[in-house]
Amino acid sequence: MPRYVSAVCAAAAATVLATATSAAAETGPEQDNFLPAMVHSILHLDIDPPGANDWNCRPNAAHPRPVVLVHGTYENRYNNWARMSPELKAQGYCVYALDFGDTDDAAVALAPTVKGYGDIKESSKELAAFVDKVLAASGSGQVDLVGHSQGGTLARWYLKADGGANPADPSKNKVRKVVQLGATNHGTTMSGISTLADKLGILEPGQVSVGKAGVQQYEKSDFIKELNADGDTVPGVDYTVIATKYDEITTPWQSTFMTAGPGATVRNIALQEGCPIDLSAHLSMSYSPRAIGLVERALDPSAPAAPCVLRAPAF
Numbered sequence: 001m002p003r004y005v006s007a008v009c010a011a012a013a014a015t016v017l018a019t020a021t022s023a024a025a026e027t028g029p030e031q032d033n034f035l036p037a038m039v040h041s042i043l044h045l046d047i048d049p050p051g052a053n054d055w056n057c058r059p060n061a062a063h064p065r066p067v068v069l070v071h072g073t074y075e076n077r078y079n080n081w082a083r084m085s086p087e088l089k090a091q092g093y094c095v096y097a098l099d100f101g102d103t104d105d106a107a108v109a110l111a112p113t114v115k116g117y118g119d120i121k122e123s124s125k126e127l128a129a130f131v132d133k134v135l136a137a138s139g140s141g142q143v144d145l146v147g148h149s150q151g152g153t154l155a156r157w158y159l160k161a162d163g164g165a166n167p168a169d170p171s172k173n174k175v176r177k178v179v180q181l182g183a184t185n186h187g188t189t190m191s192g193i194s195t196l197a198d199k200l201g202i203l204e205p206g207q208v209s210v211g212k213a214g215v216q217q218y219e220k221s222d223f224i225k226e227l228n229a230d231g232d233t234v235p236g237v238d239y240t241v242i243a244t245k246y247d248e249i250t251t252p253w254q255s256t257f258m259t260a261g262p263g264a265t266v267r268n269i270a271l272q273e274g275c276p277i278d279l280s281a282h283l284s285m286s287y288s289p290r291a292i293g294l295v296e297r298a299l300d301p302s303a304p305a306a307p308c309v310l311r312a313p314a315f
Contacts, residue, residue, distance in 0.1 A: 025053065031082035034283045041079040042113045049081040051089025052097040055137045059094050065176055066138045067299065068131060069097040072149030072182075073213050074114040080148055083287045084295065091296060091303070096134050100126040100154075101213055116150055117211025120223060121161070123154055128162040131174055144177040144299055148286045149249065150213055152183025152241075152256075157227060159234045170236025170263055179240045179298045181291060182247050182282050186228065186255040187219030219255070235263025240298035242291055244271040246313045249282035269294060275308035284314060 028047040031037035041047065052069065059066055067088055071080035077097035088095045101118035116123065131143055145155040155178050158164040166172040216223035233239060239258060247253040260266040271278055271291055280288040293306025 027052075028078050028082060030086045031079075031287070033083075033287045034079060037079040037082040037287075040082075041076055044078075045113065046099075047078045049078050049085035049097055051086040052077070052081065052095045054094070057094035057138065059138055059140055060092055063091070063093045063300065064140065066094040066096055066134050066140055066143045068127075068134060068143050068145050069095065070127065070145055070147035070151030070155055071097070071099070071116055072147075072151050073101075073116045073211075073217070075148070076113070076115045080151075080286055084146070084292050087292050088296070088299075091300075093299070094138055096130070098127065098130045100130075101150075101211075117213050119212045120150065120154055120157055120216050123213070124158045124162045127154060127158045128164065131158075131164070135174065142174055142176045144179070145175055146179045146181075146295055146299075147183060148181045149282065150184060150217060152178070152180030153185060153217065153227065155180070156183075156185065156232075159237065160227065160230075165234040165237065167234065170234075173234075173236045175237060177238045177240070177299060179242070179295050180256065181242045181285050181295075182244060182250045182253075183241065183256050184217040184224075184250050185232065185241070185258055187221060187224040188217055188250045188255065189219055190249060190251060231261040232258035233261040233264035233266060235261070237264050239264065239266045240294070241266065241268045242271060242285070242294050243269070244278075244280050244282070244285050244291075246279055246281040247285075267298070275306075277310045278308065279313040280311045281313045284311065287311075 026047045027050050028040055028044060030050050069081045069085060071077055077099050081097050085095050085097060099115045101116040101123040103118050134143055147155045159175060164175045241256055241258050243253050243256045245253055250256050257268040258266045271280060271285060275290050278288055278290045285291050288311050289309045290306045296303040297306060
Protein backbone atom coordinates (compact mmCIF):
# COMPACT_ATOMS: atom_id res chain seq x y z
CA MET A 1 0.00 0.00 0.00
CA PRO A 2 2.71 2.62 0.81
CA ARG A 3 4.39 1.91 -2.51
CA TYR A 4 1.04 2.30 -4.34
CA VAL A 5 0.30 5.55 -2.50
CA SER A 6 3.75 6.86 -3.34
CA ALA A 7 3.23 6.06 -7.01
CA VAL A 8 -0.15 7.79 -7.04
CA CYS A 9 1.28 10.84 -5.30
CA ALA A 10 4.19 10.98 -7.73
CA ALA A 11 1.83 10.74 -10.70
CA ALA A 12 -0.39 13.46 -9.25
CA ALA A 13 2.58 15.71 -8.63
CA ALA A 14 3.79 15.18 -12.19
CA THR A 15 0.34 16.05 -13.53
CA VAL A 16 0.17 19.22 -11.47
CA LEU A 17 3.67 20.22 -12.58
CA ALA A 18 2.87 19.59 -16.24
CA THR A 19 -0.35 21.56 -15.96
CA ALA A 20 1.42 24.48 -14.29
CA THR A 21 4.18 24.43 -16.87
CA SER A 22 1.80 24.43 -19.83
CA ALA A 23 -0.67 26.88 -18.35
CA ALA A 24 -1.12 30.15 -20.15
CA ALA A 25 0.49 33.23 -18.65
CA GLU A 26 -1.69 35.68 -16.77
CA THR A 27 -3.30 38.30 -18.97
CA GLY A 28 -2.95 41.90 -17.82
CA PRO A 29 -5.57 44.63 -18.28
CA GLU A 30 -5.80 46.93 -21.27
CA GLN A 31 -3.95 50.21 -20.72
CA ASP A 32 -4.26 53.68 -22.27
CA ASN A 33 -0.58 54.58 -22.11
CA PHE A 34 2.90 53.27 -21.47
CA LEU A 35 3.51 54.48 -17.90
CA PRO A 36 0.63 52.60 -16.21
CA ALA A 37 1.45 49.57 -18.33
CA MET A 38 5.09 49.72 -17.23
CA VAL A 39 4.11 49.97 -13.56
CA HIS A 40 1.70 47.06 -13.90
CA SER A 41 4.34 44.90 -15.57
CA ILE A 42 6.78 45.62 -12.73
CA LEU A 43 4.21 44.46 -10.20
CA HIS A 44 3.06 41.49 -12.29
CA LEU A 45 5.91 39.70 -14.02
CA ASP A 46 5.52 37.50 -17.10
CA ILE A 47 2.06 38.56 -18.20
CA ASP A 48 0.49 38.65 -21.64
CA PRO A 49 -1.07 41.74 -23.14
CA PRO A 50 -4.85 41.33 -23.46
CA GLY A 51 -5.87 39.54 -26.64
CA ALA A 52 -2.51 37.88 -27.21
CA ASN A 53 -1.27 34.29 -27.17
CA ASP A 54 -4.51 32.39 -27.62
CA TRP A 55 -2.94 29.25 -29.01
CA ASN A 56 -6.34 27.92 -30.06
CA CYS A 57 -6.97 30.90 -32.34
CA ARG A 58 -7.44 30.13 -36.02
CA PRO A 59 -7.04 32.89 -38.64
CA ASN A 60 -10.11 33.77 -40.69
CA ALA A 61 -10.55 34.59 -44.37
CA ALA A 62 -10.49 38.35 -43.70
CA HIS A 63 -7.25 38.15 -41.69
CA PRO A 64 -5.50 34.97 -42.80
CA ARG A 65 -2.11 35.69 -41.22
CA PRO A 66 -1.39 35.77 -37.48
CA VAL A 67 0.17 38.99 -36.16
CA VAL A 68 3.31 38.71 -34.03
CA LEU A 69 4.11 41.73 -31.84
CA VAL A 70 7.81 42.35 -31.19
CA HIS A 71 8.66 44.73 -28.33
CA GLY A 72 11.48 47.26 -28.04
CA THR A 73 14.62 47.60 -25.95
CA TYR A 74 14.03 47.57 -22.16
CA GLU A 75 10.35 46.86 -22.75
CA ASN A 76 8.37 43.63 -22.59
CA ARG A 77 5.43 42.04 -24.35
CA TYR A 78 2.92 43.53 -21.93
CA ASN A 79 3.99 47.13 -21.44
CA ASN A 80 4.66 47.64 -25.14
CA TRP A 81 1.40 46.16 -26.43
CA ALA A 82 -1.24 46.53 -23.70
CA ARG A 83 -3.35 48.72 -25.97
CA MET A 84 -2.56 47.59 -29.50
CA SER A 85 -2.94 43.87 -28.84
CA PRO A 86 -6.60 44.01 -27.73
CA GLU A 87 -7.39 46.42 -30.57
CA LEU A 88 -6.04 43.97 -33.14
CA LYS A 89 -7.79 41.06 -31.44
CA ALA A 90 -11.09 42.97 -31.60
CA GLN A 91 -10.58 43.35 -35.36
CA GLY A 92 -10.46 39.57 -35.71
CA TYR A 93 -6.71 38.91 -35.82
CA CYS A 94 -4.93 36.05 -34.11
CA VAL A 95 -2.39 38.00 -32.05
CA TYR A 96 0.82 36.76 -30.46
CA ALA A 97 3.52 38.49 -28.43
CA LEU A 98 6.82 37.29 -27.01
CA ASP A 99 9.53 38.39 -24.62
CA PHE A 100 13.13 38.11 -25.76
CA GLY A 101 16.66 39.33 -25.13
CA ASP A 102 17.04 38.84 -21.37
CA THR A 103 19.65 36.11 -21.35
CA ASP A 104 22.96 37.95 -21.23
CA ASP A 105 24.84 39.15 -18.14
CA ALA A 106 24.06 42.87 -18.37
CA ALA A 107 23.34 44.49 -15.03
CA VAL A 108 20.15 46.21 -16.22
CA ALA A 109 18.61 48.15 -13.34
CA LEU A 110 15.02 46.98 -13.83
CA ALA A 111 15.77 43.35 -14.71
CA PRO A 112 13.83 41.04 -14.72
CA THR A 113 10.97 43.46 -15.47
CA VAL A 114 12.53 44.58 -18.76
CA LYS A 115 13.61 42.56 -21.78
CA GLY A 116 15.26 43.17 -25.11
CA TYR A 117 18.71 44.20 -23.88
CA GLY A 118 20.64 41.15 -25.09
CA ASP A 119 22.49 40.56 -28.35
CA ILE A 120 20.04 41.22 -31.20
CA LYS A 121 21.44 38.31 -33.19
CA GLU A 122 20.60 35.94 -30.33
CA SER A 123 17.17 37.55 -29.89
CA SER A 124 16.54 36.88 -33.57
CA LYS A 125 16.84 33.16 -32.90
CA GLU A 126 14.22 33.51 -30.16
CA LEU A 127 11.93 35.30 -32.59
CA ALA A 128 12.51 32.60 -35.20
CA ALA A 129 11.50 29.85 -32.77
CA PHE A 130 8.42 31.82 -31.70
CA VAL A 131 7.28 32.42 -35.28
CA ASP A 132 7.66 28.70 -36.02
CA LYS A 133 5.51 27.95 -32.98
CA VAL A 134 2.84 30.40 -34.17
CA LEU A 135 2.84 28.94 -37.68
CA ALA A 136 2.49 25.41 -36.33
CA ALA A 137 -0.31 26.31 -33.91
CA SER A 138 -2.30 28.43 -36.36
CA GLY A 139 -1.83 26.30 -39.46
CA SER A 140 -0.83 29.41 -41.40
CA GLY A 141 1.89 29.63 -44.00
CA GLN A 142 2.97 33.17 -43.09
CA VAL A 143 2.78 35.76 -40.32
CA ASP A 144 2.85 39.56 -40.21
CA LEU A 145 5.30 41.20 -37.80
CA VAL A 146 4.63 44.46 -35.92
CA GLY A 147 7.75 45.78 -34.20
CA HIS A 148 8.39 48.79 -31.99
CA SER A 149 11.88 50.32 -31.86
CA GLN A 150 14.40 47.45 -31.65
CA GLY A 151 11.51 45.12 -32.43
CA GLY A 152 11.27 46.49 -35.96
CA THR A 153 15.01 46.22 -36.46
CA LEU A 154 15.04 42.71 -35.01
CA ALA A 155 12.34 41.73 -37.50
CA ARG A 156 14.67 42.79 -40.32
CA TRP A 157 17.60 40.76 -38.96
CA TYR A 158 15.33 37.72 -38.65
CA LEU A 159 14.37 38.12 -42.31
CA LYS A 160 18.01 38.55 -43.32
CA ALA A 161 19.73 35.89 -41.25
CA ASP A 162 17.45 33.49 -39.40
CA GLY A 163 14.96 32.04 -41.83
CA GLY A 164 12.22 34.65 -41.98
CA ALA A 165 12.74 35.08 -45.71
CA ASN A 166 13.68 32.72 -48.53
CA PRO A 167 15.85 34.62 -51.04
CA ALA A 168 15.65 31.80 -53.58
CA ASP A 169 11.84 31.74 -53.50
CA PRO A 170 10.16 34.72 -51.77
CA SER A 171 6.78 32.97 -52.04
CA LYS A 172 8.09 30.71 -49.28
CA ASN A 173 8.88 33.59 -46.90
CA LYS A 174 7.56 33.04 -43.41
CA VAL A 175 6.74 36.77 -43.21
CA ARG A 176 4.48 38.71 -45.57
CA LYS A 177 4.31 42.13 -43.92
CA VAL A 178 6.51 44.06 -41.50
CA VAL A 179 5.03 47.09 -39.74
CA GLN A 180 7.44 49.20 -37.69
CA LEU A 181 7.01 51.98 -35.14
CA GLY A 182 10.12 54.09 -34.48
CA ALA A 183 12.46 51.30 -35.56
CA THR A 184 16.21 51.89 -35.38
CA ASN A 185 16.66 50.85 -39.00
CA HIS A 186 19.73 52.98 -39.63
CA GLY A 187 20.84 53.28 -36.04
CA THR A 188 20.39 56.14 -33.62
CA THR A 189 22.35 58.89 -31.93
CA MET A 190 19.98 58.68 -28.92
CA SER A 191 19.56 62.47 -29.06
CA GLY A 192 23.35 62.73 -29.12
CA ILE A 193 23.98 60.55 -26.06
CA SER A 194 25.35 57.60 -28.03
CA THR A 195 27.49 59.89 -30.17
CA LEU A 196 28.99 61.51 -27.10
CA ALA A 197 29.62 58.13 -25.43
CA ASP A 198 31.35 56.92 -28.57
CA LYS A 199 33.63 59.96 -28.70
CA LEU A 200 34.47 59.52 -25.01
CA GLY A 201 35.32 55.86 -25.58
CA ILE A 202 32.71 54.55 -23.15
CA LEU A 203 30.09 53.23 -25.57
CA GLU A 204 31.39 49.67 -25.95
CA PRO A 205 32.32 49.22 -22.26
CA GLY A 206 28.81 50.45 -21.43
CA GLN A 207 27.21 47.31 -22.79
CA VAL A 208 28.28 45.47 -19.63
CA SER A 209 25.77 47.51 -17.64
CA VAL A 210 23.08 48.36 -20.21
CA GLY A 211 23.14 45.33 -22.50
CA LYS A 212 24.53 44.67 -25.94
CA ALA A 213 21.37 45.63 -27.86
CA GLY A 214 21.66 49.29 -26.91
CA VAL A 215 25.20 49.50 -28.29
CA GLN A 216 24.27 47.54 -31.41
CA GLN A 217 21.69 50.17 -32.33
CA TYR A 218 24.17 53.05 -32.39
CA GLU A 219 24.25 54.53 -35.90
CA LYS A 220 27.93 53.64 -36.44
CA SER A 221 27.83 50.15 -34.96
CA ASP A 222 29.03 47.08 -36.82
CA PHE A 223 25.58 45.56 -36.41
CA ILE A 224 23.83 48.45 -38.20
CA LYS A 225 26.41 48.33 -40.99
CA GLU A 226 25.87 44.60 -41.40
CA LEU A 227 22.08 44.92 -41.24
CA ASN A 228 21.99 47.41 -44.12
CA ALA A 229 24.90 46.11 -46.18
CA ASP A 230 22.61 44.55 -48.80
CA GLY A 231 19.89 47.20 -48.72
CA ASP A 232 16.94 47.86 -46.45
CA THR A 233 14.53 45.18 -47.66
CA VAL A 234 14.21 41.58 -48.79
CA PRO A 235 12.06 40.39 -51.72
CA GLY A 236 8.47 39.37 -51.10
CA VAL A 237 7.87 41.54 -48.04
CA ASP A 238 5.63 44.60 -47.72
CA TYR A 239 7.05 47.13 -45.22
CA THR A 240 5.28 50.00 -43.47
CA VAL A 241 7.51 52.32 -41.44
CA ILE A 242 5.81 54.67 -38.97
CA ALA A 243 7.83 57.49 -37.40
CA THR A 244 7.07 60.28 -34.95
CA LYS A 245 8.67 63.70 -35.26
CA TYR A 246 8.90 63.79 -31.45
CA ASP A 247 11.03 60.66 -31.20
CA GLU A 248 13.81 61.23 -28.68
CA ILE A 249 15.20 57.68 -28.85
CA THR A 250 15.42 56.94 -32.58
CA THR A 251 17.22 60.08 -33.74
CA PRO A 252 17.20 61.72 -36.13
CA TRP A 253 13.61 60.56 -36.46
CA GLN A 254 13.84 60.28 -40.25
CA SER A 255 16.55 57.62 -39.88
CA THR A 256 13.83 55.03 -39.35
CA PHE A 257 12.62 55.40 -42.96
CA MET A 258 13.65 52.77 -45.49
CA THR A 259 14.13 52.46 -49.23
CA ALA A 260 12.54 49.57 -51.12
CA GLY A 261 14.78 47.13 -52.93
CA PRO A 262 13.86 44.62 -55.66
CA GLY A 263 10.64 42.71 -55.02
CA ALA A 264 9.66 44.68 -51.91
CA THR A 265 7.47 47.68 -51.13
CA VAL A 266 8.01 50.34 -48.48
CA ARG A 267 5.59 52.95 -47.20
CA ASN A 268 7.16 55.59 -44.93
CA ILE A 269 4.68 57.49 -42.74
CA ALA A 270 5.11 60.31 -40.23
CA LEU A 271 2.60 59.98 -37.41
CA GLN A 272 1.94 63.73 -37.55
CA GLU A 273 1.22 63.64 -41.29
CA GLY A 274 -2.38 64.89 -41.42
CA CYS A 275 -2.58 64.98 -37.61
CA PRO A 276 -0.33 67.61 -36.00
CA ILE A 277 -2.06 67.25 -32.61
CA ASP A 278 -0.67 63.74 -32.06
CA LEU A 279 2.53 64.55 -30.15
CA SER A 280 3.38 60.96 -29.25
CA ALA A 281 7.07 60.34 -28.59
CA HIS A 282 9.02 57.09 -28.75
CA LEU A 283 7.61 55.19 -25.79
CA SER A 284 4.04 56.42 -26.18
CA MET A 285 3.61 55.92 -29.91
CA SER A 286 2.48 52.29 -29.62
CA TYR A 287 -0.43 53.63 -27.52
CA SER A 288 -1.44 56.31 -30.03
CA PRO A 289 -4.90 55.64 -31.54
CA ARG A 290 -3.55 57.04 -34.79
CA ALA A 291 -0.53 54.74 -34.79
CA ILE A 292 -2.77 51.78 -34.03
CA GLY A 293 -5.04 52.80 -36.89
CA LEU A 294 -2.05 53.07 -39.23
CA VAL A 295 -0.93 49.60 -38.19
CA GLU A 296 -4.39 48.23 -38.91
CA ARG A 297 -4.40 49.89 -42.34
CA ALA A 298 -0.94 48.47 -43.06
CA LEU A 299 -2.14 44.99 -42.20
CA ASP A 300 -5.42 45.43 -44.05
CA PRO A 301 -5.82 48.30 -46.54
CA SER A 302 -9.61 48.03 -46.25
CA ALA A 303 -9.50 49.05 -42.57
CA PRO A 304 -10.96 52.46 -41.64
CA ALA A 305 -8.77 55.55 -41.91
CA ALA A 306 -6.57 56.14 -38.85
CA PRO A 307 -8.18 58.57 -36.38
CA CYS A 308 -6.59 61.86 -35.34
CA VAL A 309 -6.57 62.21 -31.55
CA LEU A 310 -4.76 64.69 -29.29
CA ARG A 311 -1.92 62.86 -27.54
CA ALA A 312 0.75 64.11 -25.14
CA PRO A 313 4.40 63.68 -26.16
CA ALA A 314 5.46 61.32 -23.38
CA PHE A 315 3.22 59.52 -20.89
